[in-house]
Amino acid sequence: MESLAGIEKIVALVGAVVVGVFAVISLKGEWNKTGLDDHVTKLLLGLMAFGCILVLLAAFGILPRGGGA
Amino acid sequence: MAVSVAKQGYHLGHHDEHDANHDEVIYRETRDMRLTGFVLFLGTDVVLFSAFIFAYVYLRTSIAPVWPPMVDGHQLPRLDTAFAAVNSVVLFGSGVTMHYALEAWKHALKRRFNLFMALTILLGAGFLGGQAYEYAHARIGGWSGNTFGASFFTLTGMHGLHVFIGVWFLIALWIQTSRGVYDDHRFFGLTAGTLYWHFVDVIWVVLFFLFYLW
Amino acid sequence: MATLAPGVQTGPYHAVLDHIHPEPTSFIRKYIFSIDHKIIGIQYMITGAVFFIISGLLAEIIRTQLLTPNGLLVRPDTYNSIYSMHGSSMVWFVVIPLLTGAFGNFVMPLQIGARDVAFPWLNLVAFWIFPVAGVILFSSFLVGAPDAGWTEYPPISLMGPPGTNLWCIAVFMIGISSTMTGINFLVTILKMRAPGMTLTRMPLFVWAQFATTPLSFIATTALGGALAALFIERVFGVPFYDPKRGGSPLLWQHMFWFYSHPAVYIMIIPGFGIISEVLPTFARKPIFGYKMIAFSSVAIALLSFSVWAHHMFTSGMVPWLQLPFMIITMLIAIPTGVKIFSWMATLWGGAIRWKTPALYAAGFIITFTYGGLTGFFLAAVPLDYHEHGTYFVVAHLHYVLYGGSIMSLFAGAYYWWPKMSGRMYNETLGRIQFWMVFIGFNCTFTPLHWLGLLGMPRRVPNYDPSYQFWNVFASVSSYVMALGTLLFFYILVDSFRNGKKAGPNPWGARTLEWMIASPPPYYNFKKIPAVLAAPYDFGNPLPYIGLDAADGAVEATPTHSSHPVPTH
Ligand code: HEM
Ligand SMILES: [Cu+2]
Numbered sequence: 042m043e044s045l046a047g048i049e050k051i052v053a054l055v056g057a058v059v060v061g062v063f064a065v066i067s068l069k070g071e072w073n074k075t076g077l078d079d080h081v082t083k084l085l086l087g088l089m090a091f092g093c094i095l096v097l098l099a100a101f102g103i104l105p106r107g108g109g110a
Numbered sequence: 111m112a113v114s115v116a117k118q119g120y121h122l123g124h125h126d127e128h129d130a131n132h133d134e135v136i137y138r139e140t141r142d143m144r145l146t147g148f149v150l151f152l153g154t155d156v157v158l159f160s161a162f163i164f165a166y167v168y169l170r171t172s173i174a175p176v177w178p179p180m181v182d183g184h185q186l187p188r189l190d191t192a193f194a195a196v197n198s199v200v201l202f203g204s205g206v207t208m209h210y211a212l213e214a215w216k217h218a219l220k221r222r223f224n225l226f227m228a229l230t231i232l233l234g235a236g237f238l239g240g241q242a243y244e245y246a247h248a249r250i251g252g253w254s255g256n257t258f259g260a261s262f263f264t265l266t267g268m269h270g271l272h273v274f275i276g277v278w279f280l281i282a283l284w285i286q287t288s289r290g291v292y293d294d295h296r297f298f299g300l301t302a303g304t305l306y307w308h309f310v311d312v313i314w315v316v317l318f319f320l321f322y323l324w
Numbered sequence: 325m326a327t328l329a330p331g332v333q334t335g336p337y338h339a340v341l342d343h344i345h346p347e348p349t350s351f352i353r354k355y356i357f358s359i360d361h362k363i364i365g366i367q368y369m370i371t372g373a374v375f376f377i378i379s380g381l382l383a384e385i386i387r388t389q390l391l392t393p394n395g396l397l398v399r400p401d402t403y404n405s406i407y408s409m410h411g412s413s414m415v416w417f418v419v420i421p422l423l424t425g426a427f428g429n430f431v432m433p434l435q436i437g438a439r440d441v442a443f444p445w446l447n448l449v450a451f452w453i454f455p456v457a458g459v460i461l462f463s464s465f466l467v468g469a470p471d472a473g474w475t476e477y478p479p480i481s482l483m484g485p486p487g488t489n490l491w492c493i494a495v496f497m498i499g500i501s502s503t504m505t506g507i508n509f510l511v512t513i514l515k516m517r518a519p520g521m522t523l524t525r526m527p528l529f530v531w532a533q534f535a536t537t538p539l540s541f542i543a544t545t546a547l548g549g550a551l552a553a554l555f556i557e558r559v560f561g562v563p564f565y566d567p568k569r570g571g572s573p574l575l576w577q578h579m580f581w582f583y584s585h586p587a588v589y590i591m592i593i594p595g596f597g598i599i600s601e602v603l604p605t606f607a608r609k610p611i612f613g614y615k616m617i618a619f620s621s622v623a624i625a626l627l628s629f630s631v632w633a634h635h636m637f638t639s640g641m642v643p644w645l646q647l648p649f650m651i652i653t654m655l656i657a658i659p660t661g662v663k664i665f666s667w668m669a670t671l672w673g674g675a676i677r678w679k680t681p682a683l684y685a686a687g688f689i690i691t692f693t694y695g696g697l698t699g700f701f702l703a704a705v706p707l708d709y710h711e712h713g714t715y716f717v718v719a720h721l722h723y724v725l726y727g728g729s730i731m732s733l734f735a736g737a738y739y740w741w742p743k744m745s746g747r748m749y750n751e752t753l754g755r756i757q758f759w760m761v762f763i764g765f766n767c768t769f770t771p772l773h774w775l776g777l778l779g780m781p782r783r784v785p786n787y788d789p790s791y792q793f794w795n796v797f798a799s800v801s802s803y804v805m806a807l808g809t810l811l812f813f814y815i816l817v818d819s820f821r822n823g824k825k826a827g828p829n830p831w832g833a834r835t836l837e838w839m840i841a842s843p844p845p846y847y848n849f850k851k852i853p854a855v856l857a858a859p860y861d862f863g864n865p866l867p868y869i870g871l872d873a874a875d876g877a878v879e880a881t882p883t884h885s886s887h888p889v890p891t892h
Contacts, residue, residue, distance in 0.1 A: 049192035056199030063206045070213070077145055078301050081152075082209070085308035089205050092198065092315035095323060099195040104323040105188070132339060139340040143442045143515050150507045154545040161549025165564055165575055173572045254561040257570040264553070264562065 054100040061093030141298050148302050152309050155272075159313055162268065163320065166261035178250065178258050186250050186258055191322045193247075197240035198318050201273075204233035205311040208280075212304045215287070218294040227284050230307070234277045241270050262321055269317055272310045279303055341516050344439055344847045357452075359444035360846055364451050365430030366744060371455050372422040373813070375413055378462065382410035384806055387768075387799040393792055395785040403785035404471035405487075409461070411474030412491065415591070416498045417458050419729045423594035424505055424540060425451065427736050428533045430744065432509065434837035435527045437518025437855065439848050442511040450504035453497050461494035473783055475580060478565035478573045482558060492555040499544040499551070502590075506540030509533055518836070521855040525867075527835045528617055532597025535621035539586040539593075539628065547583030550576060577639055581632035589628045591725060592692075593621050595732030596663055599685045602735050603667055604860050605833040606682035607674030608882055611860045613666035620659035627656050637705050638712045646705050653703040657696060664693055679831070680754030684735035687762045691727025695720055698773065716776025722769045734761065734812070741816070742830045746842045747823030749815050757811045764805030768798045828873070829880035834859040834866060838881075841874040 068086045071079055098104040170177050178186035211226035245263070250256070253263040283303045286292065292300060348354045358364060385406050389397045398406065433441055441447050468485025470476060481488055513534045517526065526534070553564045554576065563569035565576045596617070604611040611617065633641055633649040667689055676682060698720040701707050711717060742748055771794035776782075780791050787795065829838040836859070840849060853871035861867070866878060 046190075046192040049196050053192065053195035053199055056196065056203065060199055060203045060206055063210075064202070067206060067209045067213075077142075077149060078305060081149055081305055082308065085305070085312050086205075086209065088312040088315055089202050089308065092202050092311070092318065095315065095319055096195045096198050096202075099191050099323060105191065135339040136343065139515070143340065143511050146514065147443060147446075147507050147511045150510060150541065154503055154507070154541045157542050157545040158549050161546045161579060162553070164579065165549070165553060168575050168578070169564070169570065169572060173575075174570060179570055254563065257563050260562045260564055260571075264556065 050100045050102075053096050057093040057096035057100065061090050061097075064090040064093060137296060141296075144298060145301070148305065152305065155309070156313075159265070159268065159316075162261065162265050163316065166265060166320065169257045169261060174257060179256050181251055181256055186256070189248060189250070189262070189322055190244070193240070193244065194318060194322045197237055197244065198314060200233050200240060201237040201311055201314050204230045204237065205308050207233065208304050208307045212300055215292070215297055215300055216294060223287070224284075227280065231277055231280050231284070234273055234280070234307075238270060238273055238277070241266065241273075265317055266321070269310070269313055272313070276303075276307050276310050279306060341438055341518070341852055345444070347846050357448060359440070359448050361429045361433045361441050361444070361447060362744075362844060362846075362848075364447050365426050365428075367451055368421050368425035368429060368454065371458065372418050372426055375417040375458055376422075376809075377813075379410050379413040379418060380806060380809060382406050382413070384802065386410060387802045389785060390787070390795045391799050393787050393789040398785070400785045401471060404473075404783070405465070405469035405485075407783060408470045408473050408476070408491075409465070412470070412495065413458075413461060414725070415474060415587070416495055417454070417461065419591045419725065419733070420502060420587070421454055421498070422733055423591060423729065424502065424509070424533070424536060425454065427529075427598065427733075427740070428505070428509055428536075428594060431736075431740060431837060432530055432533050433512060433516070434840070434844065434848060435530050435835050436513065436516060436521060437836050437849060437852050438512065438516040439852075441508050442516060443508050446504050446508050450501045450508070453501040453504075457494045457497035457501070460490050460497070464488075464490040464494075475584070476554070476576075477580075478554065478557075478571075478576050479567065481554065481576075482566055489555060489558055492551045492558070496548055496551045496555075499548045502544050503541045503548075506537040506544070510537040510541075513537075517855075518852050519854045524615060524618065525855050525858045526618075527859055528600035528611065528614070529594070529597035529835075531618040532594045532600070532621050535625040536590055536593045539590045539625055543583045543586035543590070543629070546579060547587075550579035550583065553579075574636070574639060574641065577636050578632070581635045582629075585632040585635065586625070586628045588724070589624055591729045592732075593625060595688070595729050596621060598732045598736040598739070599667060599688050600663075601833075601835065602681045602685040602739050603670045604862065605739075605831050606679060606685070607671050607676050608832075608862050609670055609674040610862055611666070612669035612672075613662070614858055614860060616662050617666050620662045623659040624656060627652065627659070631656060634703050634708075637708045650703055650705050654700060657700055660696055664689060664696075678755075679738075679751060680749075680758055681735045681739040681831075683755060683758045683762075684731050684738065687758065688728060688731040688735060691723055691731060691762075691765070695723025695725075695727055698723060711776060713781055714776035715772040715780045715782055718782050719769050719772035719776060722765075722772075726765055726769070731761075731765075734758075737812075739831070740837075741819065742826030743837055743842045743844070745816075745819065745823070746826055747819050748826050748830060749819040749823060753811065753815050753818070757808050757815060760808030760811060761805055764801050764803075764808055767801030768805055771795075771798050827880070828875070828877035832880045832882050834862070834881050836868070839866075839868070839871055839873045839877045 064086055068083060068090065071083050071086065095104070176185060178188060180186075207226045207229040211223050211230060214220075214222035214226060244266075248259075248262070250262060251259045253259050253267075280303055283299050286299060345359065348358065348360075354360075355363060358367075385397060386403070389395050389403055389406075395403065429441070429447065433439070464470060464487025466487075467490070468487045470481070470484050470488040470491040472481040472484050472488070476484075476488065476491065513526075513530060553562075556562045557564050557566065557571070563571045565571045565573055567573060600611060600617055631649060631653040633645060634653045637646055637649075667685075671686070698716070702711055702717065702720055738749065738754055775791055775794055778791065780787055826842045828841050830842075831838070836849075836853070836855075837844070839853075850872040851870055853868040855868060857867035859867065862882060866881060871878075
């Protein structure tokens with residue numbers, strides 16, 4: 042079980058980096074657009090990038106405090 | 111005063127011109143209204159989730175003496191963070207691919223659009239599969255066992271339902287595109303679908319934090 | 325666009341605003357599944373009136389029960405269901421749909437110079453949810469109606485009869501309907517105003533609807549969450565509220581009042597709007613403090629999200645939170661007071677024509693102020709310890725909801741009836757009707773304050789014999805009020821049969837809906853006008869250009885005001 046969790050964490054780590062990078066690139070592409078849909082998209086992409094950071098924290102075992110399963 | 115009226119683009123006496131632009135103006139204004147309405151709808155959905163999130167936070171912080179709660183003298187286990195992390199990446203990834211699909215559509219890159227659409231739908235379905243696995247393995251006493259199970263299964267269930275609807279929404283949009291409903295500058299359905307999909311992802315960011323990282 | 329009626333013109337300046345649906349031809353599309361905001365508004369009105377009569381009958385059962393200390397009419401458990409259904413139905417199926425769905429739909433698009441709302445089909449769906457939900461609500465009587473009050477506090481509501489599930493479904497559905505209407509109206513007001521109608525040129529009724537929309541779709545959705553949780557707890561045993569299983573009844577109270585306090589403003593802000601239309605028209609004076617009235621609605625709407633716990637002072641909430649909730653609650657009285665002040669200043673020195681709508685508007689100011697004052701008492705924590713759960717609260721809420729919301733509905737009904745039906749009503753009967761309702765109402769509910777202060781608890785089917793005199797007094801007065809309500813419906817029937825033709829502008833009012841024929845044609849405006857100013861400058865020429873007004877509409881507006889303003 043431990044090793045499975047280890048593999049999962051590595052997959053999550055790599056995935057979060059890749060997805061996060063593309064999310065930020067997309068965000069940059071949207072940055073100067075001004076329609077209502079663009080503003081909402083920026084907000085949502087930003088939060089998605091934040092989600093990737095959360096995944097990284099989980100992969101490094103920083104959150105949840107005390108490790109988790 | 112006449113000036114302020116002229117600024118509004120109002121012309122007395124100009125009424126029966128149906129210039130070629132007329133349809134375009136109608137489209138632009140209609141799209142604008144639908145978009146505003148759709149964003150407001152997403153806002154109400156945020157409130158719906160917030161209500162249940164409030165319930166969870168309240169029950170966890172103000173009512174339960176320990177968290178995860180005790181059942182029959184034993185504390186319930188935490189949820190499996192590592193697995194959920196992978197599943198989260200799958201869902202966030204689908205958000206990015208959806209964004210690229212829409213961009214491809216805007217640039218009339220039909221094949222690229224199809225590719226990213228397929229990826230998005232696959233990833234979305236993958237997330238749902240992961241969620242099903244998670245449900246089968248979460249040992250927190252089921253939906254109606256205790257307040258942990260109640261808030262976890264209700265919130266993630268609502269979210270899962272949104273993803274499920276989202277997948278079908280995307281499939282429907284995809285079929286529409288192949289039937290030529292949209293062109294590369296009139297594609298409000300795709301915009302709405304993308305916003306909806308991003309929204310569903312972002313709800314997951316919050317749920318992931320609240321249930322797995324907190 | 326081939327099907328335009330003769331003389332109807334469209335212009336290139338604002339395409340959507342100018343768009344006209346072809347006139348429906350079949351009866352069903354015209355009157356049943358119509359997408360015309362005016363028809364939908366009238367459908368809301370009829371449906372709301374039906375529920376009003378039913379819930380009014382329930383109220384009279386309550387009052388009749390309380391004629392004797394031991395309860396005259398029904399068994400105690402039936403009594404519980406009756407007051408629960410009375411409150412639920414009045415709040416969700418009468419006042420809210422009438423103020424937003426009915427008057428909002430009929431009047432608001434006309435006032436902004438639009439041909440319909442932004443999403444006519446959504447409007448149709450939102451309307452049809454309403455009667456269906458109402459039938460579901462009332463069918464709960466067949467399986468055991470909910471019996472924990474309109475607030476349905478757990479754990480009692482968890483133990484309530486099966487009808488409680490139907491209650492959850494019905495209120496959830498009506499919530500979806502208000503959410504749709506809220507979004508629809510907000511987009512309509514933001515995007516479909518006639519050219520030149522800036523926000524501060526909007527009629528005050530439009531401002532009121534505008535301020536109400538966020539309440540309708542934010543607060544209502546939160547209630548939807550609470551209801552869904554109650555439903556799944558009752559049906560599937562999923563613990564949220566049951567204290568024996570780690571849940572919390574306080575959780576429900578927080579979620580419920582987070583909705584229901586804003587909801588009381590859903591039930592009054594549009595009423596403020598109606599009053600703000602009626603007063604200047606009948607005082608023939610510019611409304612005093614246009615901007616203050618407009619902005620205070622928005623201020624009230626925003627503040628209303630932060631006061632919900634004033635309903636929970638005795639619920640065992642953390643004590644340090646009581647003080648901020650008390651203070652913010654009292655702060656709301658400021659924008660409310662600003663409005664009352666502005667209305668009084670509008671009436672001041674005006675040549676008031678005391679037609680029925682004006683009577684109702686004046687009655688509204690009196691009774692609503694009174695209700696606001698008792699609210700102030702209730703908001704004071706130490707006083708609330710004494711008053712909570714007594715008839716004092718009942719008296720307060722009826723002063724604001726009957727004396728406020730329902731009176732404003734009557735004012736609006738008389739005011740816009742000629743526009744809706746094309747006919748005048750009988751003014752003498754209207755005035756008699758007002759006095760019956762006004763006197764009946766005050767005599768019913770004033771004594772309840774005293775009973776409450778003496779300690780008579782609400783929601784109990786019997787009482788100490790020492791309370792009997794004022795209970796009998798209240799019950800008898802409530803019959804007068806009920807007769808007054810029936811008289812109202814008679815007046816409408818009478819107007820249909822014998823009413824004079826109203827003409828486009830019987831009151832000499834200045835907002836756009838009075839510039840077109842009564843009843844308005846399906847396309848509303850032959851030509852969308854441009855708007856140069858807010859509509860209340862009595863004595864000045866009308867601030868519209870390019871308006872193809874109905875015959876006599878413009879001439880009916882007075883060229884003199886009882887309080888002339890300098891022309892700018
Ligand atoms: C100056 C404004 C107001 C203040 C300060 C105020 C304050 C309060 C307070 C503190 C309570 C709780 C009493 C208790 O349960 O112990 C209450 C109850 C209530 N108020 Fe108001 N109120 C105001 C205006 C309104 C308005 C405008 C409405 C509706 C149109 C309204 C409707 C109600 C209702 C329905 C209840 C009773 C809820 C129940 O069934 O328990 N109030 N008010
Ligand atoms: Cu309140």
